[in-house]
Amino acid sequence: MKNIFVKQENTGELAEPSLKYKESFLEAKKEFQTEGENIYMHLRIDVSDLENNFEKFIKNIKDKEEKAKLAEGFVPQSEFWLVDGNKFIGWVKIRHELNESLLKQGGHIGYAIRPSERKKGNGxxxxxxxxxFVKQLDLSRVLVTCDDDNPGSAKIIESNGGVLENMIENEGKLKRRYWIDIN
Ligand SMILES: CC(C)(COP(=O)(O)OP(=O)(O)OC[C@H]1O[C@@H](n2cnc3c(N)ncnc32)[C@H](O)[C@@H]1OP(=O)(O)O)[C@@H](O)C(=O)NCCC(=O)NCCS
Known part of the structure; x- marks a missing residue:
């Protein structure tokens, strides 16, 4: 898929994942680890694997956009990185459609900002x-969810037009489900 809206790597813009952010991405991964937040940073891959296989890592991200390359039950997903020059600031993953589990709690869009770049408006x-980007997809509205005890994320969603539909309980935690109209 062509990402026509994605600007070049200047200040605080979304970019396609690329080798040029490798060093900064690895630093960010270590930051998440130090903060005990590995869950938010490509959890299943460790730093040394990433260091040695960064190109393959990027290719795997790209492959997730193509339905034909996905395992049964998975939906196409685009991932972009918020960057400033060659500095990696955060990632966002955009699911092109919802399956049952995403409709219940995962939503269309997930994101994380590296710890050292938070509370500056990056989220x-x-x-x-x-x-x-979603305007390119055939979606009239998107679901974005967050844990009830994540006030930063709730503010981010609400400032971007999120309307709370409901809260659901998952593994003893409440999750907020917001819809955002596109256009
Ligand atoms: C949640 C997260 C994305 C916020 O990123 P951020 O860059 O700090 O967000 P912003 O700077 O745009 O802040 C948005 C608002 O939330 C507030 N905020 C941010 N973090 C907050 C926190 N921990 N507690 C309370 N308010 C917070 C900001 O002050 C700001 O408020 P304002 O609009 O009144 O000024 C970031 O903390 C993060 O990546 N967390 C881990 C991953 C995660 O939770 N992802 C979301 C999953 S749904």
Whole structure:
């Protein structure tokens, strides 16, 4: 898929994952680990694997956009990185459709900002830019969810037009389900 809205790697813009962000991406991964937040940073891959196989890692990200390359039950997903020059700031993953589990709690869009770049508006910006990309997809509205005890993420969604549909309980935690109209 062509990402027409994605700007070049200048200040705080979304970019396609690329080798040029390798060093900064690895630093960010270590930051997430130090903060005990590995769950938010490509959990299943460790730093040394990434160091040695970064090109393959990028290719795997790209492959997730193509339905033909996905395992049964998975939906196509685009991933972009918020970058400033060659600096990696955060990632956003945009699912092109929902399956049963995503409709219940995962939603269309997930994101994370590296710990050292938080509370500077980057979370709000990454969702805003992701919503621009969504305009290319055949979707009239998107579901974005967050844990009830994640006030930063709830603010990000609400500032981007999120309307709370409901809260559901999952493994003892409440999850907020918001819809955002596209256009
Ligand atoms: C949640 C997260 C994306 C916020 O990123 P961020 O860059 O700090 O977001 P912003 O700077 O745009 O902040 C948005 C608003 O939330 C507030 N905020 C951010 N973190 C907060 C926190 N921990 N507690 C309370 N408010 C918070 C900001 O002050 C800001 O408020 P304002 O609009 O009134 O100024 C970031 O903390 C993160 O990546 N967390 C781990 C992954 C995660 O939770 N992802 C979301 C899953 S749904």
């Amino acid at each position: 709000t910006r990454i969702l805003e830019l992701a919503l621009n």
